[in-house]
Amino acid sequence: MLLWLCALYFVAPLVWLLIASTKDNDDLFSTFGYAFGHFNLLENLRGVFTLQGGIFLRWVANTVLYAGVGAVGATLISTMAGYALAKYDFPGSKVLFSATLGAIMIPLTALAIPTYLLFSQVGLTNTPLAVILPSLVSPFGVYLVRVYAVDAVPDSLLEAARVDGGGEFRIFWQVSLRLLMPAVLTVLLFALVATWNNYFLPLIMLSSSDLYPLTVGLAQWQSTSTTGGGGAQALFPLVITGSVVSVLPIVAAFLYLQRYWQSGLATGGVKE
Amino acid sequence: MRRKQHIAAYVFVLPFVVVFLSMLVVPLAYSGYLSLFQVRLVGGQVFSGLANYAQAATDPAFLQGLVRMAVFLLVQTPIMLGLALFFALALDSSRARGAGVLRLLFFVPYAVPAVVATLMWGYLYGRDFGPIDQVVTAVGLPAPELLAPGRILGSMMNIVTWEFVGYNMIIMYAALRSVPTELYEAAELDGASQWRIAWNIKIPSISSAIMLTVVFSVIGIFQLFNEPSLLKSVAPNAISSSYTPNYYAYNLAFVNQDVNYAAAIAFTLGFVIMVLSYAVQLRTTRRREVTS
Numbered sequence A: 001m002l003l004w005l006c007a008l009y010f011v012a013p014l015v016w017l018l019i020a021s022t023k024d025n026d027d028l029f030s031t032f033g034y035a036f037g038h039f040n041l042l043e044n045l046r047g048v049f050t051l052q053g054g055i056f057l058r059w060v061a062n063t064v065l066y067a068g069v070g071a072v073g074a075t076l077i078s079t080m081a082g083y084a085l086a087k088y089d090f091p092g093s094k095v096l097f098s099a100t101l102g103a104i105m106i107p108l109t110a111l112a113i114p115t116y117l118l119f120s121q122v123g124l125t126n127t128p129l130a131v132i133l134p135s136l137v138s139p140f141g142v143y144l145v146r147v148y149a150v151d152a153v154p155d156s157l158l159e160a161a162r163v164d165g166g167g168e169f170r171i172f173w174q175v176s177l178r179l180l181m182p183a184v185l186t187v188l189l190f191a192l193v194a195t196w197n198n199y200f201l202p203l204i205m206l207s208s209s210d211l212y213p214l215t216v217g218l219a220q221w222q223s224t225s226t227t228g229g230g231g232a233q234a235l236f237p238l239v240i241t242g243s244v245v246s247v248l249p250i251v252a253a254f255l256y257l258q259r260y261w262q263s264g265l266a267t268g269g270v271k272e
Numbered sequence B: 001m002r003r004k005q006h007i008a009a010y011v012f013v014l015p016f017v018v019v020f021l022s023m024l025v026v027p028l029a030y031s032g033y034l035s036l037f038q039v040r041l042v043g044g045q046v047f048s049g050l051a052n053y054a055q056a057a058t059d060p061a062f063l064q065g066l067v068r069m070a071v072f073l074l075v076q077t078p079i080m081l082g083l084a085l086f087f088a089l090a091l092d093s094s095r096a097r098g099a100g101v102l103r104l105l106f107f108v109p110y111a112v113p114a115v116v117a118t119l120m121w122g123y124l125y126g127r128d129f130g131p132i133d134q135v136v137t138a139v140g141l142p143a144p145e146l147l148a149p150g151r152i153l154g155s156m157m158n159i160v161t162w163e164f165v166g167y168n169m170i171i172m173y174a175a176l177r178s179v180p181t182e183l184y185e186a187a188e189l190d191g192a193s194q195w196r197i198a199w200n201i202k203i204p205s206i207s208s209a210i211m212l213t214v215v216f217s218v219i220g221i222f223q224l225f226n227e228p229s230l231l232k233s234v235a236p237n238a239i240s241s242s243y244t245p246n247y248y249a250y251n252l253a254f255v256n257q258d259v260n261y262a263a264a265i266a267f268t269l270g271f272v273i274m275v276l277s278y279a280v281q282l283r284t285t286r287r288r289e290v291t292s
Helices: A002-020 A025-030 A041-087 A093-104 A108-121 A128-136 A139-152 A155-163 A168-179 A181-196 A200-205 A214-227 A230-256 A258-270 B002-034 B051-057 B060-092 B099-111 B114-125 B131-138 B152-177 B182-189 B194-205 B207-222 B226-231 B245-254 B259-291
Strands: B037-040 B044-047
Touching (some): A002 A230, A002 B060, A002 B152, A025 A230, A041 A093, A041 A139, A041 A181, A041 A214, A041 A230, A041 B002, A093 A139, A108 A128, A108 A200, A108 B002, A108 B245, A108 B259, A128 A181, A128 A200, A128 B002, A139 A181, A168 B002, A181 A230, A181 A258, A200 A214, A200 B245, A214 B114, A230 A258, A230 B114, B002 B259, B037 B259, B051 B259, B060 B099, B060 B152, B060 B194, B060 B207, B060 B245, B060 B259, B099 B152, B114 B152, B114 B226, B152 B207, B152 B226, B182 B194, B194 B207, B207 B259, B245 B259
Antiparallel strands (some): B037 B044
8 A cells, every 4th residue: 555655756747747737828827736737748749740830740759760770780789798697618718708897887978978078070960870770789788698698598508509500690680689689689678778768879969950869859848848939838848748659669668668777677687 | 521611600709790890999099099188279289198088187177976876876776676687576476466577667768768858857857847757846835946047956866867777677577587496485484574685685585686776887887978968957046067087078969069088088087987897896896705
């Protein structure tokens, strides 16, 4: 019972957000936060998708592109590296693994400004690549897959596949990858959240609003709705409704894939 | 045969090594290099050795930000991790009905982007149409003013707690699930209370998972950026341009255009975070050696 009360703390703000997204600007200011007003959700949605020539849809597409390419790329790269570190004994593997472990401690945001400075030297800023490339590095993903692969892919199975004449890459694609799936999906999901929710990196890298992801775009609407006078006030319902729209896909992904990420995370948290 | 496997292994790690070097090592090296220069009115960009670091070490704006984050860490992390541990233990002993649903409800805020979480809480705190203010003033109390200068740090702690309790809970819960039940079945039969079992058996056996959450908290808190930068638009007077060290580095680089000093600040901040997280790990491993 106590736990259900505690759950209210986590859910109540989101319920407020949902209710607020159904109100127009006047009702937002004049009615109690948890009471419904005149049902205005559809108009709000229309407003979100038509404001400034429908730029919100562009932001959605950008977010999907950055998060999709970044997360899939990061997952593929870290899965291959983690697998190799766990299952092959090659010169340099120890050094690489220690470097990876050390890199987990490097604060990613503290890295963003250095990356920006470098990218502005080579003219990469204000391009999609400026957001995608840095998100391809996932030391924690490598670590997670490596820890998971040690037990999940038995050496005897690899030997048997080799005796059957399977090449190393075919074995990886057809045998090992399937066994690694829970870890792979966990890395994918967390990379997806990290890139979908990223704000700092795109904020400093991108200057034209056509390239913004949802996070930066919403923040820009928010700042015009609070600092701008006059007609700008009507933006509040749009910021709120836009927020709801941007949250839904990622929450849905978590619910849908919960079986996998919960077991995958278990590995990362338990072992050293 | 062995050779073939080595070649395969190198092909597997090659992409990671490439992005690791180009997106991590090279930027760090480049900004480390930049941090050794200063722009002077006469002479332009000149080599200045560690002058930027000397400046950072005595820069009140930077040091106040660091102290503020230390306060944040000391107050907020115990609350957040305490709640996470309590929820994880409660769900693990599975007395609660609908434990699976509860676990997801606690976790949902993690999936919400920090930008949306901060905008949302900014509205909830605010006086325009925030329900907290509506309730408090409706019962006749003075407005809580959660965005006032003296309260904003606490309000920010609440946002971060709301976002990350569930994430930390999942890590601890996953670790608890892998504690062998034989370890505490006997104690349960002997009539030991759930509290005693939690304190004497469960918590010690998940200490490495707890340490992981502490390290993640240190890393996360010292690089706080989204919350101060987004709350600034609803509480412009409460948040200075150097409110957190990371926000300070951002303002130095993009508002003041002083990239050399910003690079030095980012570097120093990264160094502080690494030292702290190693210190946390060292402390926990040493304690474990003493007890075992």
